[in-house]
Amino acid sequence: MRLAAPKSQGPADAELIEGVRRRLWLAAIVANVCGSVDLFLFTGLLVYGAAKPADTATFTVVNAVAGAFYVALTLVIGRTWGRRTMAGVEPWMVGGREPTADERRDALRLSIVQAWIYGLFWTIGAVLFALINAAIVSPTVGAIVLVTVLLGGVTTSAIGYLMAERILRPVTACALAEAPPERPVGPGVGQRVITVWGLATGVPLLGMAAVAVAGLLGTHFDRTLLAASILFLAVLSIGVGLLATKLGARSLSEPLGEMRRALGRIEQGEFGARVAVDDGSEMGLLEAGFNRMASGLQEREQLQDLFGRHVGEEVARAALDGGVQLGGEVRTVGLLFVDLVGSTALAASLPPAQVVALLNDFFELVFDVVKSHGGMVNKFEGDGALCVFGAPVPLDDPAGAALAAARELRARLLDELPELDAGIGVSAGEAVAGNVGAQERFEYTVIGDPVNQAARLCEIAKRTPERVVVSATAVAMASPLEAARWSLGESTVLRGRDTPTQLATAAAPPRVPALPD
Numbered sequence: 001m002r003l004a005a006p007k008s009q010g011p012a013d014a015e016l017i018e019g020v021r022r023r024l025w026l027a028a029i030v031a032n033v034c035g036s037v038d039l040f041l042f043t044g045l046l047v048y049g050a051a052k053p054a055d056t057a058t059f060t061v062v063n064a065v066a067g068a069f070y071v072a073l074t075l076v077i078g079r080t081w082g083r084r085t086m087a088g089v090e091p092w093m094v095g096g097r098e099p100t101a102d103e104r105r106d107a108l109r110l111s112i113v114q115a116w117i118y119g120l121f122w123t124i125g126a127v128l129f130a131l132i133n134a135a136i137v138s139p140t141v142g143a144i145v146l147v148t149v150l151l152g153g154v155t156t157s158a159i160g161y162l163m164a165e166r167i168l169r170p171v172t173a174c175a176l177a178e179a180p181p182e183r184p185v186g187p188g189v190g191q192r193v194i195t196v197w198g199l200a201t202g203v204p205l206l207g208m209a210a211v212a213v214a215g216l217l218g219t220h221f222d223r224t225l226l227a228a229s230i231l232f233l234a235v236l237s238i239g240v241g242l243l244a245t246k247l248g249a250r251s252l253s254e255p256l257g258e259m260r261r262a263l264g265r266i267e268q269g270e271f272g273a274r275v276a277v278d279d280g281s282e283m284g285l286l287e288a289g290f291n292r293m294a295s296g297l298q299e300r301e302q303l304q305d306l307f308g309r310h311v312g313e314e315v316a317r318a319a320l321d322g323g324v325q326l327g328g329e330v331r332t333v334g335l336l337f338v339d340l341v342g343s344t345a346l347a348a349s350l351p352p353a354q355v356v357a358l359l360n361d362f363f364e365l366v367f368d369v370v371k372s373h374g375g376m377v378n379k380f381e382g383d384g385a386l387c388v389f390g391a392p393v394p395l396d397d398p399a400g401a402a403l404a405a406a407r408e409l410r411a412r413l414l415d416e417l418p419e420l421d422a423g424i425g426v427s428a429g430e431a432v433a434g435n436v437g438a439q440e441r442f443e444y445t446v447i448g449d450p451v452n453q454a455a456r457l458c459e460i461a462k463r464t465p466e467r468v469v470v471s472a473t474a475v476a477m478a479s480p481l482e483a484a485r486w487s488l489g490e491s492t493v494l495r496g497r498d499t500p501t502q503l504a505t506a507a508a509p510p511r512v513p514a515l516p517d
Helices: 011-050 053-094 101-108 110-136 139-167 169-175 189-217 223-267 282-311 313-322 343-349 352-372 398-416 449-461 472-477
Strands: 327-340 376-381 384-389 422-438 441-447 468-471 487-493 500-505
Touching: 011 053, 011 110, 011 139, 011 169, 053 101, 053 110, 053 169, 101 110, 101 169, 110 139, 139 169, 139 189, 139 223, 189 223, 223 282, 327 352, 327 398, 327 441, 327 449, 327 472, 343 352, 352 376, 352 384, 352 398, 376 441, 384 398, 384 449, 398 422, 398 468, 398 472, 422 449, 422 472, 449 468, 449 500, 468 472, 472 500
Parallel strands: 422 468
Antiparallel strands: 327 384, 327 422, 376 384, 422 441, 468 500, 487 500
16 A cells, blocks of 8 residues: 655655665666567567578677677666666755755656656667668668667667656655646656557557568568567567556556545545555546545534534534524424532632633533433533523424433432532423524524523522422423423512413432522
């Protein structure tokens, strides 16, 4: 599996450069050997058919001596030249800085430069050996050598490019780590496919054409030699074509496979998955686009998570599914209002950090209880919280859910946070639930008499030993099983109301007298 786009790491990149140089040198040997073997075997067949028997010995000796000298010379020059082309990446890779635009462009063109080096040496060799053989043997042999050496050069350059492009991918990834390509640089997918076609089909067909021409010009080119030449070209097409096809296919399948694996990680929720942008062609644009898509999904997930933390998971999901707009709808809801008792004294007696930690523990408990009963913590107000049951997600028994949550919250506060004391008020009825505010900034909330009633009941609860006071209306609206857990009590006129409200309480262990708020 390929790694994400690497950053410059100084000495580590120096080792990377040296390793790439060694692999490029080995690739040059392999590519040139492939071209040379094809060249000498095929040229020998053609010359045997076109030259006079007395000239074949001269041809063999002259080309063996000249070929050994030329190969040795080009290997030395080619290695020096290749090292000089790689020297351009050292200043920014070893220096640990981002490459300039020119340095990035040069790095992306390294594989093309390697292919041009091969092509230049083979072109010079084709002209040189054609002139030598035309002068020493015959013009016909010189023409045969020119054509076959050029075909060998095409094979070497194409194979060399495909191998160099793969070897240089770590350098390409470093060059594109901070600035993915905006447009293709170097041969694209189409050009690579054409290159593979040329090695697998084009060069053998040109060789067959050369055989045909040599057969027309050569005096000794009989049917047996023609068959041998065609057979050789067929084997060449299979062998070299298979190698080129494998190299070309891997240059496409590997990045696609990496993106497929990264996509699988994203599907599993790992939105930080990225792929290395290690290609300057359309494939590199695709890799960069994939990373931008993954970044967008990660940002969207973070925003959705943040949105859900601020407004509640249910509100966030409703907004994402149905959009957000100002206004609301009438819902039958259960309301639970909880508020700490003695918070002022608590803040005066403890360090601020400890007060915040206690508040976080308190609100975490409130959130856990409310969510377990299908409700939503609509808002935190200082040291209190308004919790809604039945909006935005409807419930079959919102009043019963609010009452059950009040009982569980009271019990867990006594058990898990005995150092804190809180009053809990519960009401139920019809309220308007929806978005309130301006188009640029609004919040989801509930508005109506049950909301005010829950807040007033909480005030009363803070002055009672049970610490939980609910309205008789909420008890009446709850399921019979939940309603049986509550006892109706006296009626009282709540602050801000004209008509009395009957109260109800559930049996609970008494607490210490209420502290002044």
